[in-house]
Amino acid sequence: MNIRHLTFRLLQVYVAVVRAGSISEAARRLHLTQPTVSQQLRRLAETVGEPLLESRQGRLVTTEAGGELYRASREVLVRFDDVEDYLASLRGGERGRCSIALVNTAQYVLPRLLGPYSRAFPEVDLTLHIGNRRQVLTRFERQDDDLYVFSHPPSLAHARAGRFLRNPLVVVAPRDHPLAGCEQVAMSELLGERFLLREPGSATRMLFESWLQEQGLTLGPTLQMASNEAIRVGVASRMGLAVLSEHVLPPEHSDLVILPVAGLPIESHWQFIVRRDRRLPHAALGLLRFAAGHLSECVEQRFLSNELEELLAGLGSAPSAG
Amino acid sequence: MNIRHLTFRLLQVYVAVVRAGSISEAARRLHLTQPTVSQQLRRLAETVGEPLLESRQGRLVTTEAGGELYRASREVLVRFDDVEDYLASLRGGERGRCSIALVNTAQYVLPRLLGPYSRAFPEVDLTLHIGNRRQVLTRFERQDDDLYVFSHPPSLAHARAGRFLRNPLVVVAPRDHPLAGCEQVAMSELLGERFLLREPGSATRMLFESWLQEQGLTLGPTLQMASNEAIRVGVASRMGLAVLSEHVLPPEHSDLVILPVAGLPIESHWQFIVRRDRRLPHAALGLLRFAAGHLSECVEQRFLSNELEELLAGLGSAPSAG
DNA sequence: GCCCATCATAGATAATCATCTATGGTGCAT
C-alpha cells in the first residue's frame, strides 16, 4: 500500500460510500457523478491492494480490509475535524500562547488586566518577561516576544504602538519629610538631598534625567538601586528621595508622601508595542482586544488612557503591512 | 482549511521537518532537495491557513497551530501504519473471516480439521453453513460463501475443486442382521428389505441411486429421513437398512454392522470448491494451505486423499484466471 | 421478457502534486 498519494478527499468519499452502502447514493450525497465515485473507489482499492467492498444482496458492504480502512479513515477525518476546531479557537484568540515582555514598573499594574484576561481565556498560555527598558528593548530586537510594554517606544519604523495607561512619575519622600504637606515645592529645593535612582537602563531613570536636563537642573548625591521595591523601602527608611511611578506606590502608603513638585508629575504612557514585521498570534491579538474592551474595569479611572482601538484598527486587516 | 487536497505524503514531509528542526536536514533525510521541502511546507501552511513553523535561534519550531498539526499528523500516520500491519496479517491469512458451506455428511469429519486450524489462527472468524447438497449448491450459486465442501462438485466451469478426503458409502445394517458376518453379500439380496433414505436433495442419496441405476437395480420399500443421525439410529432400531458415509458411523458402532456388499463401498471424495469468479479471501486461502499441510495429522490415514496442493497451485498466482 | 437502477469502463480535461535545477537573500562564525 503506497500511502503517498492518498488524499483526505479520497477517504471522505470512501467513508460516504460505506455509509451509503451504494456508490450511486454516495455520489448523490456528495454532489458527484456516479462514475467519479466508482473511479475514486477503484483507485483507493488499488492503493490498498485489496478489494474493499463487496456486494451483499444489493448492498455494498466492506470486506475485512475495507472495514479496517473505514475505521481508520473515520478516525483520521475526525482527528482533522478536531484540528479545524483547534485552529478556529486559535483564530478566535481563545487558545494559544502569548509572550509579553514588560518593563519593571508595569509589573505593578499589568496583572490587574492579565488576571481577568486569564480567567476569560484560560486556554491561553501567557508568558511574562520582566526587565528594565534596555532588557526589554533587547528582547524586542531579538523578536523574542509577541507584545512589549514600554513607556517610551522604540523606533516606530519596525513597530506599532498603542497607549493604554498613564504612568505619572512623582517624587516620593518619607512621611515625616520637612516639605511634606506643602502646597508646592520647587525641585531646586530638593537637589541637596540624596536621590535613590534605578540603574541606567531603566526608563524611569531615563525620563527623570531628561526632565532634569530640560529644567537645567543637576542632581546632588545619588544612590543606585536596581529595584523599585528597594527604592520605595529605601525612601520610607529615610535613605533619600526618589522619583517613582505612581503605580509603584501601594494604595495605602502611610510611610511615604508624594511631594507636590512644580512641573511634576512627569507624564508618560505605557504602550503595547507590536512588531510590524512579525505576524501577531491570535492569542496576542485577543489580549489586545480584551484590553481595549475591559481596561476601564481593571484599573483606576485616573490612569486610563486607552488608545488600543486605534492600534487594533491598524492591525486588523494588514498584520504585517508597512 | 481545505482538507481535500491534503496528502499523506505532505504530512510525512511535515513530520520529518518538525523532527529535524530544519528544512535542509529534513530534505536530506527524505532524499529530496531543499526547495521541494520548502514548497511542500508552504503549501501545507496555505492549506491550514496559519504559519506552522517559526525560527527560534536557528532552529525551526512549531507555532501553536503547527504543533497541533504535528500531533494530528503523527497520530494519523501511525494509524495508517496500523492499517498496513492489519493488511499484512490479512494477507498472511492470520486474520480475517472465512465462510464455508458444507454438506451434511462432511460435518462429521471437518471439525477434525477446523479445530486445529482455529487454534492455529484464532483471529480468523470461521462461519460454517451446513445443508444437503442442494442447499449448499444454492449457496454456491448465490456466492454466499468462500469455500464449499461437496462430494460431487458443481460444474467446473465456474469453480475449481480439490479433493481432500475419501468418502466411502457403505450399506449398514443392525448388528444382528442375518447377513452380518458374511464374506460377501449381493445387493440384490437386500432389495426386499426396507431402505432408509435421505431426502432427494442429498448427495448420499443421489450417489446411491445412480449406483443402483448403473447396476440395473431398483429399491423395494423405502422410508425417508432428513438426517444421517436419524437414519443411523433407525437402522440400529431395525427399521431397515441404509447407505451411509462411513464417516457418519461412530468409531464404536456396536449396534451396527457394515454389510460387505459386492461393488461397494461407493467411492466418492469430498472436495473443497472455490469459485473461479470470486477472489478468495486470504483467510480462506490460509485455511486451504493449512488443510494441505496438516490434514494427515487430523484424520484417519485410510480416508486421506489430499490433492489440495494442486488446487493451491492453480490458485496461487491467478486467483480469478480462467 | 423488458425496464430500471446500479455499477463499471472509456476517454477527456483542467487542476494539482511532487519533483527538479538555478538563483538570490540572510545571518552566524571565522
Next chain:
DNA sequence: ATGCACCATAGATGATTATCTATGATGGGC
C-alpha cells in the same frame, strides 16, 4: 568581510488527481 549553511523564490515538467460525459454490462422486479 568573507564564506558557508540555511531558507525562499521562480520556473519547468511529468505524474496524478478529480471531475465530467457517454456508454456498456448486470441483475432484480413486474
